[in-house]
Amino acid sequence: MAKPYISYHQQRADIQGLKKLLSDKSDLNLSANAAEVLKRRYLLKDELERVIETPSQMFARVAKAIARAEQNYGKSKAEVKKIEQRFYLLMHSLEFLPNSPTLMNAGTDLGQLAACFVIPVEDSIEGIFGAVKDMARIHQSGGGTGFSFSRLRPKGDVVKSTGGVASGPVSFMRVFDVATDVIKQGGKRRGANMGIICADHPDILEFIRAKERGEFANFNTSVAVTDEFMHAVDRNEEYELINPRTKEEVRKIKAGEVFNEIVTYAWKIGDPGIIFLDEINRHNPVSAVGRIEATNPCVTADSWVMTAEGPRQVEELIGKKFVAIINGEEGESSEEGFFETGVKQVYRLKTAEGFELRLTADHPIMRLERMTRYKVEAQWSNARDLKLGDKIIINNHRDFGNWGVKSKYTGGEGYLIGLLLGDGTIKKLNPGKKEITEKIEKSSSDFCRCLLRGLFDADGSVQGNQSKGVSVRLAQSDVEILKAVQRMLLRFGIFSGIYMNRRGERKVKMPDGKGGVKEYITKPQHELVISKENILYFAERVGFSDIEKMEKLENAIRNYKRKMNRERFVASVEEVVPDGVEKVYDVQIPGINAFDANGFIVHNCGEQPLLPYDSCNLGSINVSKFVENGEIDWERLKEAVWSSVRFLDDVIDENRYPLSKIEKMTKANRKIGLGIMGLAELLIKLKIAYDSKDAVLMAEKLMQFITNEARQCSTELGLEKGSFPNFELSVWSTYDAMRNATVTTIAPTGTIGIIGNCSSGIEPLFAVAFVRNVMGGMLEINKLFEEIAKEKGFYSKELIAEIAKRGSIQDIAGIPEDIKRVFVTALDISPEWHVRMQAAFQRYTDNAVSKTVNLPSDATRGDVKRVFLLAYKLKCKGVTVYRYGCKEGILSLEVPKLMLEEYVCADSEYTGECRICSV
Known part of the structure; x- marks a missing residue:
């Protein structure tokens, strides 16, 4: 009889003694x-x-x-x-x-009571060793830690404070690794770390190869990649490596070269894995949580940002700290305010309602995922991923109060300008040059409110009834004025839509000012429409000074017999089209991690650490x-x-x-x-x-x-x-x-899977039977298989011993085929099915799905590459591969010293999952 099985029975007395010690006569x-x-x-x-x-x-x-x-x-x-x-x-x-x-x-x-924590690593000696100190305290309390080293300046970069050069993130990782060695987590758990770096860091290749010589035993590593990087891999293009300190390009490198290095080292040593940044951020349901490190999404200098001081264009906020307003809530920017991120291809995002924004392709916009009568679910989507008809969430500032109270312009002046923008003129000015200037738009809330009132007195109207719907409308031949009015109304919580060419260009006979009549060519007329419950907010916050118009609006509201339709602040994508190349800018707003850009809710700088603390x-x-x-x-x-x-x-x-x-x-x-x-x-x-x-x-x-x-x-x-x-x-x-x-x-x-006597997470069976390196080597048999084998009459001690040599039952005679089909193990399953299972769970999971794609020892680099590409295609948030035999101490097919035959063996706490995260 096989020695492990004999050993198993010899140990039963010890096992029963242990279980008796731990028993309290419960079930x-x-x-x-x-x-x-x-x-x-x-x-x-x-x-x-x-x-x-x-x-x-x-x-x-x-x-x-x-x-x-x-x-x-x-x-x-x-x-x-x-x-x-x-x-x-x-x-x-x-x-x-x-x-x-x-x-x-x-x-x-x-x-x-928590398992793991994310600690930011800042680019300074104080920041780095502060993170080491935080890590030590967390490990001492029994937790694990994750770090992004993407903000550390690259090797060889200047250090102004000392006049020397930087040693780079990999060098500093050694400090974290050594510190982990000397701290035993809470006396019960060994230290465990996750180290991440972005693919555009200049030291990316050194990071990928970091664990080759057996260093960093306390680290699992992953490379964070973006859609842009994966597209460059697919097109065999170069991409930029960016110095995180200066935000400037260091050099360009072929994306395929870096990707192949990731594949090679994942195949050789099981590290690094890959994290798909944009997929993570697309499904981040809480803007207050933040983005993990990524390339900078950007907007143009002419974008309007809502602040506590009132609307301001990006160009005015460069280098200046400010308080952003998102859905009526405040969020303070970093000290540097907006900063330039380079010259990039810009796209124009247009909605059917008339909202527009110019931004880079990788800038995340809050997109509607699902809407019912009572609920709205949204997620972040890069501009490049938006399609015709996609729904975009627009800012709702109804809860925000007044701004710019100390403005030097009065409400009366605002009203006069509104009248002039309508049907009035100032003789000394060219009447064809009317516009809402930057200075006008960024004025106080009182000035803007009165300007809008004057403009609607001049060119506005109240139309419709309950059956057809009541609306307030503003007709204009200058669409740019309507766009400015739309932005201004939105800051008062009034949503509106712009409809182009309501009346086309035409010839009309009109008075010539000399007592006669003359034929004139009129410009196309466009219309801004306020409807649904927005008319209530218009009446309350803007209204008409024109008595007749105001009475008509109040009567229409008073005569409404049912509750007005609620405004959901959602717009429909019409197009995202290239719109030139120019300087672009971004900002960090810790906490909210978003800002109002031309009314859109957009994400801020991707350089915020991964969910700090x-x-x-x-x-x-x-x-x-x-x-x-x-x-x-x-x-x-x-x-x-x-x-x-x-x-x-x-x-x-x-x-x-x-x-x-x-x-x-x-x-x-x-x-x-x-x-x-x-x-x-x-x-x-x-x-x-x-x-x-x-x-x-x-x-x-x-x-x-x-x-x-x-x-x-x-x-x-x-x-x-x-x-x-x-x-x-x-x-x-x-x-x-x-x-x-x-x-x-x-x-x-x-280990909680071991306590529960079940497989780990969503992993397949590690083995049907194997030797567990505990209590001198104990045979472990899958309980369900043992029950079925006994029930169906093919159980024997010799069969179990044979299975323990292989782990799998697929090539063992005497076992029914239907049993073989369901008792598949990690190595029986092709890599594709591992990935497809991970993707299936990811579709309905808020956060990440941990899953190891197990590969046999003879798997090729090509197999690993196909796993990574399929994981990206199926929208996994990350992927880890493990080729059996590429690391020691996890799974062994070698002969243990105390055994004469070869058996599948596993560590006492191994259950087939990610080898670091399970700690």
């Missing part, structure tokens, strides 16, 4: 490895390292600590106790488990627990989702944060990441092969259900406890409420 059914992991990492110990709690007591400790948050929201002791019991049963049943720090630290003096608050539902009689119990799953969302939201309140800056950011957005584990077992129970269309469809259905239910729960929690502080700045602002900016993430579940 908690743990695997031997789960019991070992709990003992080693999770259960509380005394000063002599003796275990002093059982797993059930651990769950009770966690449930009590997390439910305590409910006291902050007026819950009675009885209500809190009921929620505590719900949390306990959720974990005790192994239907849901929070991330490791919550299990380890909840209810203890440490109290740090944000944290990951994660938990996973074991979906395999919800299959009964070959079907998913959707109602029971819904209950688990709602309880899990409440649990994770409470974690935010009960967490003891390692840094005050992290606490502030986390509580401002209250992001949670509810994910899943046990997908492989769920598919097996449903008799669906992982590498099949049916599996992909099931993945989409499952995650869509979980995300929808999580959002509904978050809405209810928002009504109960209040929405997250940045709610009004987010795409959820049109909802009744939303407690959490994001609700779902697919994280690698690592």
